Amino acid sequence: xxxVTQSPTHLIKTRGQQATLRCSPISGHTSxxxxxxxxxxxxxxxxxxxxxxxxxxxxxxxxxxxxxFPNYSSELNVNALELEDSALYLCAxxxxxxxxxxxxxxxxxxxx
Amino acid sequence: xxxxxxxxxxxxxxxxxxxxxxxxxxxxxxRGLFWYRQDPGKGPEFLFTLYSAGxxxxxxxxxxxxxxxxxxxxxxxxxxxxxxxxxxxxxAAGNQFYFGTGTxxxxxx
Numbered sequence: 001x002x003x004v005t006q007s008p009t010h011l012i013k014t015r016g017q018q019a020t021l022r023c024s025p026i027s028g029h030t031s032x033x034x035x036x037x038x039x040x041x042x043x044x045x046x047x048x049x050x051x052x053x054x055x056x057x058x059x060x061x062x063x064x065x066x067x068x069f070p071n072y073s074s075e076l077n078v079n080a081l082e083l084e085d086s087a088l089y090l091c092a093x094x095x096x097x098x099x100x101x102x103x104x105x106x107x108x109x110x111x112x
Numbered sequence: 113x114x115x116x117x118x119x120x121x122x123x124x125x126x127x128x129x130x131x132x133x134x135x136x137x138x139x140x141x142x143r144g145l146f147w148y149r150q151d152p153g154k155g156p157e158f159l160f161t162l163y164s165a166g167x168x169x170x171x172x173x174x175x176x177x178x179x180x181x182x183x184x185x186x187x188x189x190x191x192x193x194x195x196x197x198x199x200x201x202x203x204a205a206g207n208q209f210y211f212g213t214g215t216x217x218x219x220x221x
Contacts (some may be wrong), residue, residue: 004155033209042116043156043199043211056208090155098143098207103155 002027004104006091012110013081021076021107025093031055032074033094033101034066038087046089049074050097081111114139114204118212125219128189133198133215136182141205145183147176148199150214156199159185190219 005024013019025032034046045058049068063079072093078085088108092101119134137145144163148156160169162178169176173194175186185198197214204210 035211040213042213043201045209045211048207056206092155098203100146100158100161101156101201101209102158103148105153105155 004091004093004102006089006104006107008107009105010108010110012112014112015081015083017081019078019081019085019109021078021089021091021109023074023076023091023093023104025072025074025091026095026102029093029095029102030072031094031097031099032068032072033092034074034076035090035092036060036087037090037106038084043090047076055097078109083111085109086111114202114208114210116200116202116210116212118198118200118215120215121213122216123218125187125190125217127191127219127221130186130188130190132187133185133217134182135185135200135212137200137202137210138181139202139204139210143203143205143207145178146201146203146209147174147183147185148201150197150199159198187217190217192219192221195219 007022031050035043048056066076068074088106090106092103116137147159150156160176165180177184197216199214200212
């Protein structure tokens with residue numbers, strides 16, 4: 001069974017640009033979570049989607065947004081990139097809301 | 113405010129030297145406490161879920177315990193392959209997960 005897949009693995013952008021990160025959950029999982037892991041910091045909760053709807057949002061500015069598609073895959077968009085957005089972005093899926101999280105390997109975003 | 117604190121930040125052990133990692137938490141409506149292992153360049157890998165005080169779970173050289181305010185991850189006779197960052201997360205009401213900053217464990221042969 002395929003795990004959570006994220007693309008791209010690495011992404012290099014310059015300040016002010018937009019970044020799009022993609023996530024495919026484990027087959028059958030309906031919930032998708034996005035986390036930011038900056039160097040030296042813990043995982044910071046960004047967004048939670050379930051059944052195509054945004055269920056909860058972390059303490060991040062509106063330029064962090066996303067969506068979940070009918071096949072439960074998800075996209076994270078970061079507009080007007082800032083240097084401090086450089087981090088590992090992790091996607092996780094769960095079989096049901098609040099269930100055990102299974103993580104992908106992440107997208108390493110570097111903003112120059 | 114919901115918060116998870118892990119200690120120590122880093123731990124170096126000789127192979128075979130047992131120790132414990134701590135995760136203390138303050139959260140309203142605890143629904144579960146999770147332990148994950150994260151290797152460099154990879155996403156966290158699930159280890160254990162604990163739901164109530166007094167509960168214990170074991171897997172190979174790892175044993176997780178839970179009290180009302182903290183959890184411990186005991187590592188018995190560790191091997192170099194146990195080297196990783198160990199993350200603790202609590203699940204609060206509303207299905208929100210809060211993660212600690214992790215303990216970086218290095219086991220020296």
